[in-house]
Amino acid sequence: MPPDHPRTTAAHTPPPASGAIPAQERDASTISTLRRLLPFVRPARTRILLGATSALLASLCALAIPRVLETIVDGPLARGVANHDTRGLLVGALVVLAFGLLETAFIAARRRLILAPSTEVEKSMRMRLFTHLQDLEVGFHDRWSGGQLLSRSMSDLGLLRRWIAFGVVMLVVDAVTLTVGTVLLLTTNVWLGLVYLCGAIPVTVLAFRFSRRFRSVARLSQDQAGDLATTVEESVHGIRVLKAFGRGRDAMAGFTQRATTLRETEIRKARILSTLQGSFTAIPDVTLGVALVLGVWLVAQGELGVGALAAFFATTAVLAAPVIDLGMLLSMTLNARTALERYLEVLDTPVAVTDPEHPVPLTDVRGELELRGVRFRFGDADTDVLDGVDLVVPAGRRTALVGLTGSGKSTLAMLVPRLYDVTGGQVLLDGVDVRDVTRADLRTVVSVAFEDSTLFSATVRENVLLGAPAGAHDGPAGDAALAQALDVAQAGFVHDLPDGVETTIGEEGLSLSGGQRQRLALARAIAARPRVLVLDDPLSALDVETEAAIQARLDTELAGITTLVVAHRPSTVALADQVAVLEDGRITAVGTHSELLATHASYRHLISTLDAEQQDDDARHTEPAGVVRGTGPERHGDDDGTAAAASDTSTSTTSEGAR
Numbered sequence: 001m002p003p004d005h006p007r008t009t010a011a012h013t014p015p016p017a018s019g020a021i022p023a024q025e026r027d028a029s030t031i032s033t034l035r036r037l038l039p040f041v042r043p044a045r046t047r048i049l050l051g052a053t054s055a056l057l058a059s060l061c062a063l064a065i066p067r068v069l070e071t072i073v074d075g076p077l078a079r080g081v082a083n084h085d086t087r088g089l090l091v092g093a094l095v096v097l098a099f100g101l102l103e104t105a106f107i108a109a110r111r112r113l114i115l116a117p118s119t120e121v122e123k124s125m126r127m128r129l130f131t132h133l134q135d136l137e138v139g140f141h142d143r144w145s146g147g148q149l150l151s152r153s154m155s156d157l158g159l160l161r162r163w164i165a166f167g168v169v170m171l172v173v174d175a176v177t178l179t180v181g182t183v184l185l186l187t188t189n190v191w192l193g194l195v196y197l198c199g200a201i202p203v204t205v206l207a208f209r210f211s212r213r214f215r216s217v218a219r220l221s222q223d224q225a226g227d228l229a230t231t232v233e234e235s236v237h238g239i240r241v242l243k244a245f246g247r248g249r250d251a252m253a254g255f256t257q258r259a260t261t262l263r264e265t266e267i268r269k270a271r272i273l274s275t276l277q278g279s280f281t282a283i284p285d286v287t288l289g290v291a292l293v294l295g296v297w298l299v300a301q302g303e304l305g306v307g308a309l310a311a312f313f314a315t316t317a318v319l320a321a322p323v324i325d326l327g328m329l330l331s332m333t334l335n336a337r338t339a340l341e342r343y344l345e346v347l348d349t350p351v352a353v354t355d356p357e358h359p360v361p362l363t364d365v366r367g368e369l370e371l372r373g374v375r376f377r378f379g380d381a382d383t384d385v386l387d388g389v390d391l392v393v394p395a396g397r398r399t400a401l402v403g404l405t406g407s408g409k410s411t412l413a414m415l416v417p418r419l420y421d422v423t424g425g426q427v428l429l430d431g432v433d434v435r436d437v438t439r440a441d442l443r444t445v446v447s448v449a450f451e452d453s454t455l456f457s458a459t460v461r462e463n464v465l466l467g468a469p470a471g472a473h474d475g476p477a478g479d480a481a482l483a484q485a486l487d488v489a490q491a492g493f494v495h496d497l498p499d500g501v502e503t504t505i506g507e508e509g510l511s512l513s514g515g516q517r518q519r520l521a522l523a524r525a526i527a528a529r530p531r532v533l534v535l536d537d538p539l540s541a542l543d544v545e546t547e548a549a550i551q552a553r554l555d556t557e558l559a560g561i562t563t564l565v566v567a568h569r570p571s572t573v574a575l576a577d578q579v580a581v582l583e584d585g586r587i588t589a590v591g592t593h594s595e596l597l598a599t600h601a602s603y604r605h606l607i608s609t610l611d612a613e614q615q616d617d618d619a620r621h622t623e624p625a626g627v628v629r630g631t632g633p634e635r636h637g638d639d640d641g642t643a644a645a646a647s648d649t650s651t652s653t654t655s656e657g658a659r
């Protein structure tokens with residue numbers, strides 16, 4: 001008996017609205033958030049610590065120079081006027097020079113030490129995100145836009161790298177420099193030191209106010225950058241539709257609006273930062289002015305030496321840079337915090353479709369599929385799409401699934417390879433709940449081809465052999481698997497491509513026609529040598545003759561393989577061993593095509609609807625042949641979109657089928 005599965009629901013964590021900081025992130029402190037970087041930084045910590053030490057030593061060298069200056073002014077310089085102590089002066093100058101050189105050397109060492117580990121941290125975080133994105137169920141990708149994911153994996157991680165390489169190191173170093181410097185100022189003269197220290201009060205208040213305002217704008221700008229990336233992605237993806245419908249200007253208007261909004265947010269951000277930086281520059285100047293008056297008065301009173309006064313001002317000059325930089329470093333830190341939060345929002349999303357703790361091994365698979373009381377509801381929907389589906393797909397036979405558009409056929413097909421998990425009931429393969437086997441095992445047994453055939457930027461061979469079993473990728477075994485899959489899928493056209501099967505096809509196969517892409521996607525499913533083949537209307541772009549030829553080849557070459565085919569054409573349905581009708585989320589009839597025609601009025605109605613659609617399709621497919629043949633970009637390149645429109649509507653023609 002398969003173990004009981006509690007009714008599961010797909011993890012539903014919607015992406016936050018642009019600019020909205022989720023409550024748990026709002027309440028967390030910057031330090032506690034950034035601490036979550038530690039596991040990623042750990043492998044690189046030695047070099048980062050060495051780099052930070054170098055930066056610290058550079059600052060200490062800079063702070064030592066005023067001390068030497070004080071000694072020179074009060075010693076050799078004071079004596080030199082009377083005694084010509086040029087040797088003392090020379091030694092002092094050489095010591096200053098040595099500290100200056102040391103400071104330069106330590107800064108260079110910091111850069112060298114930290115560059116490699118910070119890029120390593122960025123790479124490992126990016127890989128972790130990519131792995132997690134691969135692991136997350138399809139439902140997650142339904143909710144999140146590509147641009148948001150892209151901006152999180154690229155620009156957010158770039159911000160974090162810069163913060164690790166520079167921001168955090170300089171923040172720590174500047175904090176230490178300011179502390180040591182202030183102690184030195186206080187030891188030089190307590191009153192002067194206190195005047196300088198008074199400047200810390202407005203600096204702290206301003207820093208807190210700045211943090212609050214800057215953080216929300218930083219979040220908004222990073223989210224808006226993601227939205228902009230989504231706009232670019234969608235426009236590029238849908239370029240043919242935009243051109244075909246002459247909507248290029250609208251797309252441009254949408255893009256301009258988002259780009260303008262982002263620009264305005266960036267300007268707001270820059271304004272907030274520049275106000276802070278202006279204050280951080282002015283405050284030390286004011287305290288310095290007050291200290292100068294007080295210092296001169298103290299010297300005049302004989303309570304302070306000239307050397308000490310010179311050292312005081314030289315020290316404040318060294319401290320000026322860390323104070324001014326504080327604004328920039330603070331903004332970097334807040335940007336890094338926002339970037340990390342956005343990154344973690346994805347990484348913390350739990351994977352809803354997981355492997356079982358104790359997986360059942362799949363051996364000697366016959367390929368019988370059974371859906372038992374299957375229910376399914378999309379994360380944010382109010383009703384179930386599938387509402388108690390009971391269906392047996394016999395091993396080694398072809399079952400066609402038919403139903404009106406939107407009845408849930410594709411959804412049902414996706415439950416078999418666990419692209420989604422059922423929210424009720426069970427999908428059983430040879431009596432084993434598919435949730436009790438590992439996803440890797442299941443997906444070597446079940447192979448899928450969708451109507452929307454995605455191909456990758458790779459060669460035809462790589463695309464087709466993507467899911468082939470180990471050992472069938474290269475060499476004679478790979479060649480044989482490739483040849484068989486291309487043959488069955490009637491994809492011989494690839495041999496006419498410039499480099500045959502080694503031709504690199506464009507992103508998502510854009511340089512191929514719809515029918516050609518579908519045949520390669522089908523070849524990919526066949527090359528995986530599955531026991532169960534799920535075909536979600538993958539032949540929709542082909543003419544009836546080509547489809548029939550493929551079905552016949554599937555029968556002979558893949559005899560014994562269980563096939564569940566989502567069908568939109570009576571011609572496909574007629575070739576199936578059994579037909580199942582999906583209506584109102586349930587299977588309402590199962591039988592052969594002729595049985596159902598004879599016994600079910602609703603089936604007859606459904607078939608006549610599909611028939612009308614097929615005739616429309618056929619009429620379109622037999623329109624002037626040859627409009628879509630090229631594999632190069634020239635056929636997409638019409639500015640008025642006519643060629644693109646033609647390619648959308650005639651992705652498969654009779655002549656294509658005849659090849």
Ligand SMILES: Nc1ncnc2c1ncn2[C@@H]1O[C@H](COP(=O)(O)OP(=O)(O)OP(=O)(O)O)[C@@H](O)[C@H]1O
Binds near residue numbers: 142385403404407412
């Ligand atoms: N990712 C999704 N999130 C929410 N609802 C969805 C999602 N995908 C599909 N749906 C809804 O689920 C229902 C079934 O969709 P499905 O694509 O499975 O139907 P179908 O029978 O395959 O349709 P068609 O014949 O047009 O391809 C539809 O009402 C659809 O709007």
